[in-house]
Amino acid sequence: MQTRRNLLKSGAGVAAGSVFHIGSTAHADSPLKVDSQFEGSIQNVPRWENVLPVPSPPRPLSVQQIPPAYGGKAVGNVFHGVAPEYLTAPADWNMQNTQFYAMAAKAGEARILPPSMGLTTPIWGYAIARPDGTFGPAISPGPQFRFKGGTPVVVRTTNQLPEEISTHLHGGHWPSHSDGHASFLVLPGESRDYFYPNVLPRRKDGSFDFTESPSSMWYHDHAADLTASHVARGMAGTTVGFDSLELDLIKRNVLPGIPGQSDENTIYNNPYDLFLALGDKVFHPSGAIWYDTNNNNGYLGNVETINGAAYPRFTVEARKYRFRFLGASTARHRRIRLSDNSQMLRIGNDAWLFPKGQTVQAFGISPGKRVDVIIDFSRYKPGTQVFLENILEQTNERGPEGSLEQIERPDVAGTPAFIHQLLRFDVVAANPAIPNASINAQSELRPHEPLAASEVEIRRSFRFERKNGHWAINGMFYDERIANAVPRLGSVEEWTLENSSGGWWHPIHIHLESHQQVVNLTTGARPLYQNSFKQDVTMLGPNSAIVIRMRFRTFLGPFMFHCHNNEHEDVEMMFQFEVAESGSRRALPVSRFFA
Template structure:
């Protein structure tokens, strides 16, 4: 996994030649000229899915040149920094997506106005099948303007009850300067960054701009995007695919078809970003996010509890149906294209989503007996009674690598997991962030494709964890180092900078060291990590906090001793028990060229065969309005898997069969479960409110793509599924449906 730290010039050139040869193979895959099955037939990959280490193809192949120590975990030559030093650029706050709002809380649902923004048709309950010309590179002819599968099966569920009241329009396109950066805070609270100055698509002002084929982001620009919403204010997000029609125009990796997953969203499968519901360049997809509390149709039906509420513009509360204990706060959204998720997310297809409620309203000075008053900002200063970002900061952590020209690069043939050698925060290289002497909330997302993080402060001072996976914990937990953070996990923490003086500096430090993409190799002490002696270049300091001033007004934010309790599931009968084992050596029992996939990783369901991904296979089908217990098992000790289950959160009952092994920060609601090497996690879940086909997979997205993913589904009509849903097969000329390729015997328990 590592190239020598004292690599010689000839050896470096040999590695660069191998990278270019691998790039040619990747481009052949992108053009559809070859498949991974072809690589197996030619002897270029093993039956386990590993690229054979051939000289001229692998930078790790035997060489006549000397090898020495190691420190570059990418499978690529070292990323050149062009003389750039760490902590010499400010960290940009996220770019807040514009919201086009309509009447909210009036009790009257007006007809949806003409869709604003770029020209296009109004959103509809069923997919819009109006015809348009298809690019010649995609086969020509005519195809639908919307890539959502057509007809009632993929119509927006609960459309009349949650008619869109806010519209957000985004594009997916190649990198370009951001001429309309909107951080949602003043430059003083954004480390002096002037939003009126064009923000270039580069990882540092002294690094090259990323080209439009290297970096694919929301709206084609940096910083990463932030979607803001509040409960029961339904959002219609129209996502336009403006990527190149030619699949080979991808800078060496990534696929131009996309499917946007709103991670942990509680809504119908048509809006979930199902891995097989992808859409093509020239099309859009309307995603409908109702943003309702879990149990909306079964708990607190009269909407009498103000804790189950949404913040009004006037500072009050709109009381809603559902369970306040299901309140969510920090989500993210990213691509979920089948077998290309890791590449597309790595290229920039990732943003964050803050959800506000009567409990977590983002206005720390509103003291109404319900608002938890977490660090955010004052409504009395901003005039905003919810969603203040002054002291509420999103952090997206990701490791990256780039080639000799400074363009983003990835080795798509490392099926164990890809690791970069450069650490980024909010998609810039090791920045600094100016803070005041007061409490801040940080919403930390692990947006890497294979790397785990373990975060501490360089001086070992305490942090208070208040949330895990976007859900506020029952009680806050004080820690001097956070737990290892798996890919896609979100940790919300509070840091109190009042203990420092103006002029002081303190750093966020990563303690987790990797030798390969299968799992972390070890966690270092703070002293070891700060010393900079780890062979892993992403260990150590990665974000510098500069304490610059006292706050202009006293800090009135709080971290209450009680946050949000868990729903009580102890009295709910268990309808079924299921076991999913995640491991290597997967077989493929189907041969559909679109929905099935070859790869070394797989999932074994209820003691059956270890199977590679096929999104046409139904592996589980829980009944609507039931509760089940699922046990997730790591099939080996040589790797770790952060497992994500779509649509419904779970409560961790036990680790390795023992309730006492569940740490305090995992005792809230979760949607990603780190199994740990050789370990297991037992969870309890409910299935309510919506239906359709969903996914379960490893969120080491390289493992997911190769091919540790399964499909499960729930019949949203309120009765047990007697027949599985048909599988969508997208093409530029339209989506067709076929019967599932396989239904496991234990799916319908």
């Protein structure tokens, strides 16, 4: 302990002589507490030693033709097969452009803790296949895929772990077979061909609905009973989606990027646009992740990580950056701001860009959510250090302090009572060859088409509650054979998501498409700006009821909807809906099951 503290002091001392600190310093913030069953866990982790990991995207093994790495096995010729949609794709899905990848879920080692601690951490992560079909080392977060709208992708995923897995690519629009359904597993030693057609749902006139094109997606394990422990061990990764609208915004220098480069290539090479996946963990003194598989209320770590590194630093040019924040924790909610409380431009919620950005000083982010933000570092002199801070205290599994409304506020009033620093930005001079992006709160981004009340076919209500130590929805528990809702393909439904469980927070995630908030029945309030477009996770604070509308297009079910506190999800706070040719107001047995 003594040596670590000294090291931290000396490190900070060196830095303090040569740079401008913005906001509070590394020592001044509030520590995170750890539950008593993790007594003896690592407490003091030196900050800003790690460098923020920035993943380089994998290249497809092949385009159009099956790659040699597939070992001569055609798509679908693996134990768990491929989605039937792969074989019946319409002509305008451009199947001739299909990109092929292969990935394995496997055990590995990672350097999450800073180098001075000399500890490595065993993880369960994902490894991309080399051209010869062998797999590289497992990493966490997993390989960052870059999916271009209109270009189909097949990822052959092999399970090299001793437990069953199911990979859910969160934020996209996928066939049921490929959606990472909690019961559509990849067994140990087996493979599944995940088919991601990257098609948009169609409007009533048959045209593709480009307002639904997803930008910020992430994938994580979703296997029934195992999701939380798998995610806590590292089974998550990010995926960037982009379409011609976004490339055009870069070409016109609205969004950060290198015009003429980031907007031209097919892999979206953009140094000014990155994911920040926020996680929290408890570490055993050996460096291993310490997770309590018997706690089904929520896992709160005392060490914060970003992109799989504890308290990293990141060197930024004095220009605008686009950061896609991801709530990759299983249970921790956060409220993020910059240490000098300066403004950021929030440009999206979950997978979708707003029509126009929103100026904020802080934003709330729950497990499963993504928040798309532009930060302009050109306001800082080179040599400045500015910190990214979480200002939301959460001391127990129930949820954070304060109300949903407080957490969602776009401004920060006064000095927060709780500050925990996550990341240090080191500002350097901008490369003058590349102009700063022009985006501001007036820039037109992605149009939005609201769902009207007149389109609603069926209304349903779902109450998320605690029942005899388990997590229930409408008093019932997840049953892989029951479609708890049966929406008609192409229809619009209105659902009331109600949280009546005393004091607990539930971020509710609905698969397949975005949903739109209509009204908060508890407060009577219309959704805040950031929630008035599209999202795939709706945060429910204690005793809140939020009405949402959603369309169910392109793919027949079943699909999941559940609490994205992964521990709650594992103890049955999960339902499924089966999109079907004809809808039903009542629950029905599921009619399709993609083992």
